[in-house]
Amino acid sequence: MTLAFNAALCALILAAALATILGRGIFRSIMFFIVYGLLMAVAWVRLDVVDVALAEAAIGAGLTGVLFLAAFGRLVREGAEAEPPRRINPPAAVACVGLTAALTWAWFSLPIPERPGPQLAEALPRAGVENPVTAVLLNFRAWDTLLESIVLLAALIGLWMLTREDDWRNRLGLPQHVRPGGVMSGFGRVLPPVGLLVGVYLAYVGADRPGGAFQGGTVLAAVGLVAAMTGLVRPPRISAPGWRAVLVAGPLVFLVAGLAGALLGTNFLTLPAPVAGGAIFVIEVALLLSVAVTLTFLVLGPPEGENRR
Amino acid sequence: MADLATYAFTGIGLFFFVAGTIGLLRFPDVFSRLHALTKADNLGLGFITLGVAFQVETWREIALLALIWALTLLAAGTVSQLVARVALREQNKR
Numbered sequence: 353m354t355l356a357f358n359a360a361l362c363a364l365i366l367a368a369a370l371a372t373i374l375g376r377g378i379f380r381s382i383m384f385f386i387v388y389g390l391l392m393a394v395a396w397v398r399l400d401v402v403d404v405a406l407a408e409a410a411i412g413a414g415l416t417g418v419l420f421l422a423a424f425g426r427l428v429r430e431g432a433e434a435e436p437p438r439r440i441n442p443p444a445a446v447a448c449v450g451l452t453a454a455l456t457w458a459w460f461s462l463p464i465p466e467r468p469g470p471q472l473a474e475a476l477p478r479a480g481v482e483n484p485v486t487a488v489l490l491n492f493r494a495w496d497t498l499l500e501s502i503v504l505l506a507a508l509i510g511l512w513m514l515t516r517e518d519d520w521r522n523r524l525g526l527p528q529h530v531r532p533g534g535v536m537s538g539f540g541r542v543l544p545p546v547g548l549l550v551g552v553y554l555a556y557v558g559a560d561r562p563g564g565a566f567q568g569g570t571v572l573a574a575v576g577l578v579a580a581m582t583g584l585v586r587p588p589r590i591s592a593p594g595w596r597a598v599l600v601a602g603p604l605v606f607l608v609a610g611l612a613g614a615l616l617g618t619n620f621l622t623l624p625a626p627v628a629g630g631a632i633f634v635i636e637v638a639l640l641l642s643v644a645v646t647l648t649f650l651v652l653g654p655p656e657g658e659n660r661r
Numbered sequence: 662m663a664d665l666a667t668y669a670f671t672g673i674g675l676f677f678f679v680a681g682t683i684g685l686l687r688f689p690d691v692f693s694r695l696h697a698l699t700k701a702d703n704l705g706l707g708f709i710t711l712g713v714a715f716q717v718e719t720w721r722e723i724a725l726l727a728l729i730w731a732l733t734l735l736a737a738g739t740v741s742q743l744v745a746r747v748a749l750r751e752q753n754k755r
Contacts, residue, residue: 535739536739536743543735
């Protein structure tokens, strides 16, 4: 029974992946990409790694899918949705086959690790949190997480550089038109309270169980998008100083905590055991806010004026 | 007894999903396809949730299941309204 389910899941994942690459039309590819992400999330749950499943569902399928859809909508608005010619790109095909072969080789040649490994199990009491994933991400290998948060910020700055000169002072994204009292504005009033609760809970529970700032931040970003798209709140302008402060809060707090670790005698980005729990909590809160706002602004896109096509 | 209820209710739920899928594939226009789709979401998922609820231990988990169903209802209802409105506008344009 389990084998049948796993085999069906693998077949569905492969089919969705093939449909994403080979399907006709950009829109259809995006749809299959989202389906692929959701199926992957189910597969991660089957493999008992709920942390990765949450990240895949929220970021891989949800956020990336929405970013693709936003980009596609922009292509349509610009009148540039022409289909790319359907032929195989040899360098890309070679690169993808090579990557797949390398991953397959790695899978069969590397030893199967113990989970959690003996070193991690030995070090975990000093981490300040009980979830080994959070301990690695925010304490033992905080480098990766710090750089990830900076990459997100850099992506947003890069996106804002695409703003046209005339639009720079406008509000982020396209102007939204919502009928007052309509279905969409009702949706925008019902969903945010639940979404806020889920997002904050996901980030908070990350210390002991699956969850974390990135997963929670993505849920909060979805709440922000719903609020903006339903006209509940108006998106800010690029120049808004408060929002800019929130954007840099996460990486900044993270860096300061890392430097403090270096000054207090442990290494850069290694938190001293007595204060690790509290420090991780502060970093998680700052990261949660920064990730949520950065992702919301990324999907909203650069400011676009009212009367431009 | 609980297992029997689970089999019965998830069975009914699966029936609605199958019927909804067939409707989605076979119905002629956007509006009837939306009708089929939301039946699968609302009733199918509702019965499956009900069936699964017989297997859980605590009221907390039952409340979580109910919340998941309610959120899906909200999303499905909203999305089908929006899709239907766009389809109606396209239809009037022609």
